[in-house]
Amino acid sequence: MALAPRLWDIARVESERELPGKSQVGAKDALVRLRRWADEPTRQQIDGYLIDWYCAAAYEDRARAGFATGASVMRMVGPAAGRKLIAVVNGVIAAPGQDRVRNRVGDQLLLGLAATGTPDAVKYVLDLARMDRGDPTLASRGLSALYKAYVAPDGFEPADRGALVPNLPALVAIARDDRMSGRPANDAVALIQAVGPPRYLAPLAGMLGAPHPDSRFKFVVVQSALRCGGPAAVVDVVRALPAGAYAQDEIDGAISGEIARMTPRDQAQAAARALLGVPSTLAMWVGIEALGAMKASDDAPRVAALASHREPLVGYWGPRGEGKPDPTLGQRAREISTQLGGK
Numbered sequence: 001m002a003l004a005p006r007l008w009d010i011a012r013v014e015s016e017r018e019l020p021g022k023s024q025v026g027a028k029d030a031l032v033r034l035r036r037w038a039d040e041p042t043r044q045q046i047d048g049y050l051i052d053w054y055c056a057a058a059y060e061d062r063a064r065a066g067f068a069t070g071a072s073v074m075r076m077v078g079p080a081a082g083r084k085l086i087a088v089v090n091g092v093i094a095a096p097g098q099d100r101v102r103n104r105v106g107d108q109l110l111l112g113l114a115a116t117g118t119p120d121a122v123k124y125v126l127d128l129a130r131m132d133r134g135d136p137t138l139a140s141r142g143l144s145a146l147y148k149a150y151v152a153p154d155g156f157e158p159a160d161r162g163a164l165v166p167n168l169p170a171l172v173a174i175a176r177d178d179r180m181s182g183r184p185a186n187d188a189v190a191l192i193q194a195v196g197p198p199r200y201l202a203p204l205a206g207m208l209g210a211p212h213p214d215s216r217f218k219f220v221v222v223q224s225a226l227r228c229g230g231p232a233a234v235v236d237v238v239r240a241l242p243a244g245a246y247a248q249d250e251i252d253g254a255i256s257g258e259i260a261r262m263t264p265r266d267q268a269q270a271a272a273r274a275l276l277g278v279p280s281t282l283a284m285w286v287g288i289e290a291l292g293a294m295k296a297s298d299d300a301p302r303v304a305a306l307a308s309h310r311e312p313l314v315g316y317w318g319p320r321g322e323g324k325p326d327p328t329l330g331q332r333a334r335e336i337s338t339q340l341g342g343k
Contacts, residue, residue, distance in 0.1 A: 004042055007031050008049045016056035025066040028053050032068040035076070047077045054112070055084035057091060063108035070108055071149070075115040075156040082116030086124050089113065093133075102133050110142055114149035117159030119166045122146065126170045129184065130177075139180050143187035151194050164195050172203045175221075176210045185212070186220055193224045200228050205240040218242070219254035226258045234259055234271035238283050245315025246282065248289075256289035269296050276302055281311040281329055288329075292336040300340035306333035 011027035013020050020028070028050070035046045054062055054070055063070025074081045092103045105128060113121050129142035149159045164171070174180055175188035192203050204225040208218055218241070225237045238255065251257075262268035272294065275287030284306060291299045309329040316326045 004031065004034060004038070004046050004049070007034065011049065011053060013053065013056070013058075013062075017058050019058055019061050020053075020065055029066040029068050032073060032076075047080065050077055051081050051084050055081060055088055057088065059085070059088055059112065060106040060108045063112055069155060070112045071115040071153075072156040074112040075117065075149070075153070075159060078116055079118045082113065082118040082121040085109070085113045085116060086121065089124070089128070102135070104135060105133075105138065107141055107145070110145035111148055114145040115153070115156065115159060117149070117163055119163045122163050122167045123170065126167060126174065129174060129180075139174075139184045140182075143174065143184040143191075146191055147187040151190050161194050161196065164191055165199060168192065168195065168199065168203055172207065176207055176212070178212055182214060185214065185217060189220055189224050193228050197228055201225060201233055201236070204228070205237055208237075208240045209242040219250060223254040223258055226255070226262075231259075231262050231264070231267035231271040234262075234268075235274050235278065235283075238275060238286050239278060239280065241282055243280075243282060246285075246313075247318030248313075248316050249318060251286060251289055252293070256286050257293055259286070259290040260293035265294070269294055269299070272296070273299055273302060276306065281309070281313070284309070285313055285329055285332065288333050288336050292339055295340065297340045300337050303333050303340060304337035306330060307337070309333065 007027045007030050011020075011024050011031060013024055031046050031049055035043055035050075038046060050073055054073060056062065059070065074085065089105060089109060092105055092109070095103055110125060110128070114125055125142045125146055129139040131138065148154065150161055150164060151158070153159070171188045171192050175185050175192065177185070180188075189204070189207075192200050194200075204221055207221050208225075212218065222237060222241060225233060229237060241255075256272075259268055259272055262271075269291070272287050272290035273296075275283045275290070278284065278287075288303045288306065291303055307330045311329045312326045313329060313332060314326055316332075317324045
């Protein structure tokens with residue numbers, strides 16, 4: 001197809017640090033449109049042009065130019081662009097004159113690299129997130145770029161989640177790192193979840209007992225594990241929860257309520273019922289709360305059978321407790337059994 005080389009003659013930018021003009025941007029966008037209709041040899045030729053156009057020192061600005069964003073083109077071109085963009089980031093990091101202030105790796109560059117969808121690109125972004133470059137935002141921005149590429153892309157198809165699999169240990173390390181609380185940890189959990197069953201479950205369950213400065217972290221993890229694993233994972237996930245204080249609204253919001261919303265309902269109910277037989281106060285509590293939320297009246301006798309348990313539900317009232325004594329498991333079992341129509 002003779003049109004592609006002619007468009008490239010117009011689109012080409014001589015210096016990798018130079019910003020393109022209007023005609024160059026227009027020709028680049030025309031190459032993106034043309035690619036859809038091109039045969040395979042021409043498509044490969046166009047990919048080479050687009051890699052040369054985008055994967056340059058001026059990527060951050062070029063990525064915003066025209067109707068085709070840098071991330072969408074990097075996703076379209078894929079692995080070959082990933083190798084070239086890694087070289088671009090290496091250039092940013094290794095550029096001379098950074099004795100006092102280090103160069104910032106831009107958001108567009110991080111997103112473009114993530115969008116190429118290769119294991120090496122994922123590893124590189126994760127390495128950057130853990131790198132000390134005097135930029136407190138780098139970890140958050142790096143994990144956000146991966147999240148946007150693999151979980152919630154805008155304007156392009158999600159990257160192949162198979163690229164996350166060899167990077168699961170690094171994602172787990174970031175999620176568990178107490179220096180990366182908040183958004184980076186939550187994005188790491190979402191990326192682990194994106195891998196899908198059965199690979200995700202062991203890493204998520206293994207994080208439940210890990211200490212973390214963010215008290216909400218374990219609820220993000222357990223909710224993700226339950227959503228991915230469904231009824232079959234309920235007992236294993238709940239058993240992995242660490243002992244400690246739990247407020248009822250936390251249990252209802254992230255654990256028992258999540259179980260109650262699962263489908264198929266009969267399998268979810270069976271899983272909640274199975275928790276009643278687990279020798280753990282927390283597991284039995286989650287089970288009776290889930291059955292109560294499901295209005296499982298046929299399980300009222302099973303719930304009532306726990307009425308003799310005197311173990312306190314530590315932290316039940318949460319911050320709103322104001323000195324209220326925590327109820328026992330047996331007291332809560334009697335309340336829920338009554339709500340279900342038991343005697």
